[in-house]
Amino acid sequence: MPALRIGRTEIAYELRRSATAFERRITVTPGCVEVMILADDDDAAISAFLDRKRQWLLSTVREMERLVADRHAVPRFLTGSKVPFRGRRMPLTVRCSDGDRIEITYRNGFLVDLPSWAGDDPDRLVASELKLWLKQRSRRDVKEIASTYERRFGLAPRSIRVADFANGWGSCGPEGNVLINWHLIFAPKKVLEYVVAHELAHLRHRSHGPEFWDYLGMIAPDYLASKAWLERHQSTLSADFLN
Structure with missing residues (x-):
């Protein structure tokens, strides 16, 4: 050397x-x-x-x-x-x-x-840059997943973006604006896919009635495993370590 x-x-x-x-x-x-x-x-x-x-x-x-x-x-x-x-x-x-x-x-x-x-x-600087990178990757993943559901099932939200949530993992507003919690970047990608599919399914069925779950099962057949994972691990999906 x-x-x-x-x-x-x-x-x-x-x-x-x-x-x-x-x-x-x-x-x-x-x-x-x-x-x-x-x-x-x-x-x-x-x-x-x-x-x-x-x-x-x-x-x-x-x-x-x-x-x-x-x-x-x-x-x-x-x-x-x-x-x-x-x-x-x-x-x-x-x-x-x-x-x-x-x-x-x-x-x-x-x-x-x-x-x-x-x-x-450099600690604070590295934390800040990692947080920015993770948010950008979350935004990219969400848009790619949503694009797949739009292409396959015609589910086209008025807008879709990632955000910080005090509670919950996603929302679909009455005008079709979808928000996804960027902290899902810490979960397996299948879990992020489930949350995006869940919110997009609300474009067809607003409530969580039987028709909603049947429709979600049609567009995301394996959603139950991801839903169970999120319920078990949701308290661990935090960006506090970056603050």
């Missing part, structure tokens, strides 16, 4: 070439430094890039070591934390990046790239 010497400190790093990247990047996680370079970079280009970043890299590695050492004091949103998502608790990796903005990606876990301006205590 190559290493960069900065004063008396030697920092080992993993070198990775990317055929799709448009710029070089360094990311720092506990115990690991990754240097991503362009596909056609030669040794001189790599050396020049590392030389420009040497002071940033040294201070970032030291800061990461400090955060890990004080982990008991900064516990919530460091690498190794768990974030509830679609019925599971998924691992979180927070990296210090030399990019100019926060980036969140999801690949069997959450990966957060933090720029240098994030400051000494």
Whole structure:
């Protein structure tokens, strides 16, 4: 593994070439430094890039070591934390990046790239960005599910959006405006599908009479399992951990 010497400190790093990247990047996680370079970079280009970043890299590695050492004091949103998502608790990796903005990606876990301006205590910033990402994903999922029911069954609400709810998981207003609680992003996707189907079924049957449940069973045949899951776990579906 190559290493960069900065004063008396030697920092080992993993070198990775990317055929799709448009710029070089360094990311720092506990115990690991990754240097991503362009596909056609030669040794001189790599050396020049590392030389420009040497002071940033040294201070970032030291800061990461400090955060890990004080982990008991900064516990919530460091690498190794768990974030509830679609019925599971998924691992979180927070990296210090030399990019100019926060980036969140999801690949069997959450990966957060933090720029240098994030400051000494990134906890609140990571929480805020995760909450925004989860709301956006909830909004996307709800629209995709609703589009499927509109295409298959002609159930077209006047509007459909996600929102914060004090109580309940969804509503369908008298004018056909549907609201879905975004906290359902913490439940399995089948549960979210059930709630969306439930509210869309009210476009045909306003009350919860036998005709409503028969119709819901027709458009969502397996809804009973999701309904039971929600009744058992509804008290755990909260975004309080992000506050």
